[in-house]
Amino acid sequence: MRWTSRVRFLFLMPAVIWVLAFTVFPLGYSLYIAFYKIEQKVEITREKVPVLDENGEPVLSKSGKPRTRNIVHKNQVSTSEFVGWFNFKRLINDPQVWSAVKVTAIFVGVAVPTQLALGFLLALLFNQHLFGRPALRAIMILPIFATPIAVGYLFFTIFYEEGGPLGFLGIPFLSNPDWALFSVILVDVWQWTPFCFLVFLAALQGLPDELYEAARLDGASTFDMITKVLLPLLQPTILIVLLLRLAEALKLFDIPFALTGGGPGIATQSYSFLAFRTGLRFFDLGYASAMAYGLLIIVMIIVTLFFRRLRETYG
């Protein structure tokens, strides 16, 4: 039974209007400027003004003329020009974009499955009597909320090749392009495996005791127990975690910003990083908007694939 009073609009509408104003409108605006070429120029004009003394009288030079000085006016001018699909066509032919797509795809494709698998194994490990389990679980929570940008810089000190704590391994963590991407993945795995672990552990603990008892009486091996009982039962949870991790991993920005600056070269320049640079460092705003829309569409496809599951979970 749910109520139908009109009051419901009073409760709901502020949030709906807020999202329309601060999310839907910006997204529409972004789509609009994706069809424009926007250029920011600084227009410099010089003006000669007489030099005045403290009484406001013009100061005369030796030759008797009033002395002047130059004032430089800097004016930021932005020009925009409708270019149709140009920005989107450029997107498809831009090698930087494809490099960023590749970096992001490898990152998502390696980091997310690793986090889920490792998280699940750790959840199985912790789903038993353990010495000091509450304390160990509390330690595992810490990485999740650690400020990502600080985590990036922190790992910069850890991966430091001359004198860092892992220096003895002799691995070029940040100076070799392949290792640099691996390092970015490793940091993300460090930060987000605990999230998968916590959720899976909660789901395992939520299963009834009888289940384990029954499986044991049937003589099921641990392997069978995991593959035939636990994984199928946890499937809804696994899908939600997968969706959340995919969406989050596609946003990758903070860690490469801090850890590698996108380098060496552009070896760790993620898609979001490239769009940010294009738009807000080189101020190619129209092109960057088109770029961002590319990512938005991929995320929307993923959400659509999960849509039925989401409706069931939150229905």
Added chain:
Amino acid sequence: MDKVRTRKPGSSSFNEALSSLVAIVVALIFLFPLYWAFSTSLRNPIDTFTVAGFGIPWIDFEPTLANWISQLSTPEAARALGNSTIIAVFASLLALIIGTPAAYALARFRFRLIPNRDITVWFLSQRVLPPVATVIPFYLVMRSLGLLDTHLALILVNATFTLPFVVVILRQTFMDLPMELEESAFVDGAGYMTTFLKIVLPLAAPSIAASGLIIFAFTWNEFLFALTLSSKNVITVPIHMAGGVDSRGVQFWFMAVRAMIAMIPPVLIALIAQRYIVRGLTLGAVKG
């Protein structure tokens, strides 16, 4: 509550000891980076790279608070902490004030035109939106409103990001509350608004407070928008952190202190709101 699971009879105590050992090693591996920041922050700059072993204070080196004192006494650090606190407090309050009634509406009322669960998924989908898709229009809008480099811009942005979280998570909280109390309030003649304010909110207060803490941490950690919308005046803690690499090269000891300063508040929040973390981070899909 401990539950004995996939364990075979007979080998229990040995298995338990072995599993505990593995679990401790795993936890230490995950703790190590945070520990390393702590250890580096206590070292003399000249000791940074020469400390042996695991860099345990008092054993491997003589710890000093000099880095902490010199970092915390800079006006920049104080301002960054102040800015981050102001932005996170007001953004969280704003998101709670707007989001809580919406969550209640979705939990208790029936919407006819669009079903409740579709509205919920619509809110949820904002949460997975890549921020880089809105950062450019936000930058342009804030620039034309003259709001660049103001607290207000970052408060609005962060409230926007955390609002869907509040709506989805608190909707679940309200659905879990028994409806009888509200219905008996109606019998006593109370209206919807009074019932919401006087009966429902106090009952949901722990969850609302936990959500507030979690979105405080999200806002505290936010980097991309702070980097874009602020330049001089409204430097937040993560931006201050990013300024640690300067022309004199990387100063590991200061960076460690700054990393610690940035991470301590959200990490403390994670520990305080432990019980709500699983539910919070899965947006209510899994109950922790």
